[in-house]
Amino acid sequence: MTKINKAACIGGGVIGGAWAARFLLGGIDVAMFDPHPEAERIVGEVLANAERAYAMMTMAPLPPKGKLTFVRSIEEAVQGADWIQESVPERVDLKRGVITQIDAAADPKALIGSSTSGILPTDLQRDMKHPERMFVAHPYNPVYLLPLAELVGGEKTSKETLEEAKAKLATVGMKGVILKKEIEAFVGDRLLEAVWREGLWLIKDDICDTETLDDVIRYSFGMRWAQMGMFETYRIAGGEAGMRHFIAQFGPCLSWPWTKLMDVVDLTPELVDKIADQSDAQSGARGIRELERIRDQNLVGIMHALKGGDEGRGWGAGKLLAEFEDYLWANARKVDKDLGEAQPIRIIDTKVSAAWVDYNNHMTEHRYLQVFGDTSDGILRLIGVDLDYVRDGHSYYTVETHIRNLGEAKLGDALYSTCQVLSSDEKRLHIFSTIYNKATNEAVATAEQMMLHVDSKAGKAVSAPESVLSKLRAITEAHASLPKPEGVGRAVGQKR
Incomplete structure (x- = not known):
């Protein structure tokens, strides 16, 4: 590319x-x-x-x-x-x-x-x-x-x-x-201008205020548009008969006097003040940078939600994000690691962001699982289980995870993770991962995980190919000489 x-x-x-x-x-x-x-x-x-x-x-x-x-x-x-x-x-x-x-x-x-x-x-x-x-x-x-x-x-x-x-x-x-042809304002701004013009009339005529108008958008069709846009949304609205039925049912409405799109609102000083005052009442308590951060966090959340749709293939901007991540992984700098080195393998380097913390600025539980999941993915990539391998219908599935929280990760903390292979065979991979605080090298959390090699199409465990097993054996044999990590095999609530 x-x-x-x-x-x-x-x-x-x-x-x-x-x-x-x-x-x-x-x-x-x-x-x-x-x-x-x-x-x-x-x-x-x-x-x-x-x-x-x-x-x-x-x-x-x-x-x-x-x-x-x-x-x-x-x-x-x-x-x-x-x-x-x-x-x-x-x-x-x-x-x-x-x-x-x-x-x-x-x-x-x-x-x-x-x-x-x-x-x-x-x-x-x-x-x-x-x-x-x-x-x-x-x-x-x-x-x-x-x-x-x-x-x-x-x-x-x-x-x-x-x-x-x-x-x-x-x-x-x-x-x-x-676009097939050039046109003033292109496609997006033409659509936005139509909604904006109607919105100005609704405010001017005191049908609603700015907050109500925004609520109508964000709690209804705005959510639908985020995933499917306008025409695909309306095709669904037509039911089994599809778009033809929708147009036949609602097309006549276009001739009704519902819209003021052909009339231009006179933006008098009074109307400008009215809109500005309502807008300030709606969100003026927050500064522009804070509003930008809130907007960004919400957009990321929507994209993440859309990334997991359509049976894992994603939808809308989420599908595009998943494809971009595939591109990033495929083009990431290849780390040259000695698979036969007798020490836990360092996998992830990251930082606790504002989206990862709770009201106490501590990293939330599911973020620990996310880092451990990325750590196990990193080990799999080292042995050849990459995106192409998964697309071909095989992968390792995590069947059991036990996480221990030993310390606290706070907003801004730099973290890294390591992984030690405890054992492996043709179908199973048993690993122990640790998240460390980069500044102190103190362990923050550990995770013990068992994974099974599966044929995802058949939905059952199968032996991994020799191309994967040979690399996995090299790591397993090297890590066999390492002391067993403290915490291996612990049960929830077990006394120390």
């Missing part, structure tokens, strides 16, 4: 800073140009929120974080970049001028994406020498979490450019959707 080697971000506001975070956490070096005197602070705060969100989102091994460099000119920013993202204010003259500058200074083969919310790419590429490599890459806030980018070409954009952009975005966990 084609990767982005170096990115340049021109404009470091809410969108540009979040693009930079998406690239940096994907292991891509970023050169940032923004003349705003506080650009470094603003981008730094966005990046901090993104790192917090990624720590909640995945335990897959992210690549080493890219290097962020602030530069003094567009020309300096684009040197060596193969993806250049323009995110300056939404004025056609300003954007066109910046893109023309980028075009003159960048490698002729570099991709140039604009974050515009609605300006036609044909208008933006008017003065370019190499317009075939320029397109709109319209993201959604926060760019580092919401994975969609609308890819829109202008009259002079090549089809190859759009396909290359789509492939490159996949390597940073994004889904590029290519």
Whole structure:
């Protein structure tokens, strides 16, 4: 899959800073140009929120974080970049001028994406020498979490450019959707504008306040849209007869005088004050950074819920997250470990994030199980039981786990885990894992686990192949000389 080697971000506001975070956490070096005197602070705060969100989102091994460099000119920013993202204010003259500058200074083969919310790419590429490599890459806030980018070409954009952009975005966990034609505001903003316009009328006419309107969205169709969008949702609403029945039943409603979409709300000072006052009453007690963190945590939770749907294959943004994690595991740096070394194998290095703690800032129970699960997955990968192996229909299933909590892991603590193989045979794998505090090297928790090698299609235990058993035997024989860990075989409630 084609990767982005170096990115340049021109404009470091809410969108540009979040693009930079998406690239940096994907292991891509970023050169940032923004003349705003506080650009470094603003981008730094966005990046901090993104790192917090990624720590909640995945335990897959992210690549080493890219290097962020602030530069003094567009020309300096684009040197060596193969993806250049323009995110300056939404004025056609300003954007066109910046893109023309980028075009003159960048490698002729570099991709140039604009974050515009609605300006036609044909208008933006008017003065370019190499317009075939320029397109709109319209993201959604926060760019580092919401994975969609609308890819829109202008009259002079090549089809190859759009396909290359789509492939490159996949390597940073994004889904590029290519529109067939350019149109003002593209697809997403046209839909949002329709809902936004109706919402303004509902507030103006005192049908409801802003909090009620948001409640209607987030407690109903917003939840459905997160997984299936609009048309697939309505297809289900048509029952067994499907979409044709739905349209036949509800299509006539389109001619009823329900909507004010063709009427523009007059945003008088009084209406602006009304909306602002209601919005402040709704969430004004919280600062913008706190609201961003709450938003990010909720989005991560939704993606995790969607990742486990459809019999483990995921749905919507959750399916995309699962595919991105597969990509991360497949491209992770291969750790060269001596399988015959007589010591527990160090597997996981992680940090206790804000999403992992309870009201006392202590790591919650299920997070210990998550780290132990990732530890056992790490051992399995060492012996060849990787994603391809599992896709082929075989794996090890955990059939028994006993966790002991020996200490406390708190918010911000750096942790690592080790694994010792106690015994193994053709079907069974018996391991003992320990989580340590990285600063003190003190054991925080242990887990003893028994796993069985299974044919997942047949649903029964079977012998592992020799390619796996040979590596497993090497570890088992090396670990046979180690002392049995304290706590092996303990029962719940057993006195020490």
